[in-house]
Amino acid sequence: MDDVGQKDGPEHGGITIRAARIQDVAKLADVSTATVSRALATPERVSPEARARVLEAIAKTGYVPNPAARTLRSQKTYMVLVVLPDLSNTFFSKILRGIEETLFEAGYGMIISDLDGSPEKEAHFAAFTAAGRVDGAILLNGHLFGQSREGEGQPARITIPLVALCEAIPAADIPQIEIDNRTAACRMTQHLASLGHRRIAYVSGPASNSLERDRFQGFKDGLETAGLPFDPALVLPGDYTIEAGVRAGRELVARSTRPTAVFCTSDEMAIGLMRTLFSAGLRVPEDISVAGFDDIEFAAVAEPPLTTMHQPRRELGQAAASVLIDLLQGRPSPKLIRLETELVIRDSVAAL
Amino acid sequence: MDDVGQKDGPEHGGITIRAARIQDVAKLADVSTATVSRALATPERVSPEARARVLEAIAKTGYVPNPAARTLRSQKTYMVLVVLPDLSNTFFSKILRGIEETLFEAGYGMIISDLDGSPEKEAHFAAFTAAGRVDGAILLNGHLFGQSREGEGQPARITIPLVALCEAIPAADIPQIEIDNRTAACRMTQHLASLGHRRIAYVSGPASNSLERDRFQGFKDGLETAGLPFDPALVLPGDYTIEAGVRAGRELVARSTRPTAVFCTSDEMAIGLMRTLFSAGLRVPEDISVAGFDDIEFAAVAEPPLTTMHQPRRELGQAAASVLIDLLQGRPSPKLIRLETELVIRDSVAAL
DNA sequence: AAGTTTGATGTAATCGATTACATAGGTCCG
């Protein structure tokens, strides 16, 4: 970092040859750089002969447009930022795949930001988008950036199109892709009630979470339509992780009177909870029924296979990406997309 | 796409104000743009007074350097490409997190490419790196790009630093971060043998895979040191997925003489396999022992909890990122890093 | 005291594309 000449990279094996520029192509095809650019961006505005020569020259030189130069001039990055709370969570990875697929097909790249609950990271990525590194963003974390720094000397930054996925963002007027969490949770609760369960426990998500609020409402709706009383003692705190399920399980095992069914708001928690029940000598579903939510891959092969609420994760990702692309390309787009969930009945829930 | 003026984005809510440029900061601080640039890049080469004025002006304007312009001039993107075969696989997500963390701390962003077995995608990302969109790449997929297009009229492209993670890349002279798959598989095999198992089945990974070759070697090593014969009939094909485990399970269930232990080269396969065994009325580990590999989160809460070989996934990601950063910044870096695995004994394996 | 070094700063070239504007040649129409 001291002086010039030092910072040129080291020899990392291969021969470094300057990549072809648009000028090289232009010279080879005997046209101007403008024509080369047009041959690629608007082929119909270039004569067939010139176009052919340009394409040939491109093939010969292996020319690939320099994205930095392109972005600098056209103000388009063809990059999308995906913000999520936890990259290592199974639930998100399939969604990410759906997003990536769709973005890829439309020629966009994906940059991932795993917030990991760090405000520092959040600030960083706020600056990141402000700096115009991405054309748009998909937010899976339930809130916008940097709302702290408003109104001050700070002038408004560039506004880029945003889409909220899964978790709604309360005060923001942006498209929202989600499932109907309330109805889904209600259906699951009714399912349990219909099998005769009257003492149904609920393992929640993080309290701050909009998903959680909806699902909790749905749970209460379900109790009500089934004519069951709501008992706060049967609500156990969780955060969608396996460990939270394990903890909730311990809590239940320690009780003298136990519920006959447990509705976990994520499959991870359900699987963790079942583990704890087994360790305590309880059987699922004979002694206690357990239901999950999400239908992750492991739900079908859990022991016993888990009754759960299927979320179309890949499709959620695809839908979010496709709405964002519409926004980016100036096409009209829906404000709200709700994909269907499906009750998947397996063996972890039984009639009383 | 027809004419000019059409392609300016639509009104998406917020007020769009031009972001501050280096010129605005320079004017406000009453210095040249060069001084602003230096105040940020090499503060020690700018007088304290000027620096203070610049920083104040930056705070006032909310200036953030335009990355496209910066990249265009300095040829540095501060972006790293991560190439992997399947984004939705649990095994990778924790590794990704380790990578992201480390990159973030060093000021690098992460672009993800989920190859999904598509050569088209591969070609795209080859062009992507060639175009200089990223400073370096971490490859989890076991091979380089576009080796097909060599020697032709195609001139060599820019060479960027690469690091291979998990899967080795045979013919490439690049740093490799991995575990000792052969030794790890050998140890697991010995563990099974030491408990009295003599008929040990092996559920493989994809045959083309270097991980698989190493683990298979290790399996044979383990048999040999235990004085057990190698029986090809006990090798079942797999590909690390849950479904492959289910299939292998069916195959075993159908046999008249079954192995007493099964070594699956991924936890996903082990879990899928156990599911099939249960469905057929077999018990683990009473009737048959099952071992996994990786120690994913679900291994500990499987029923029964899975005996497996722990891979430090997050650390693998961190190590790969940190080696790549060393390369990018011209520091010396090791050619090979091998992280330790650990045999995790749970309940899915028992003595005969 | 003259020459040399050092430090702080400014000027302007540069990175590589896109694109507004200019131009040249051809077609069409009254």
Add this chain to the structure above:
DNA sequence: CGGACCTATGTAATCGATTACATCAAACTT
């Protein structure tokens, strides 16, 4: 036949930073 219009193309400005080079004053050398 001459202006209007269209098509294909070229010229050069532009995007916003970084940085080589120039400049100038102050400090230091001998």
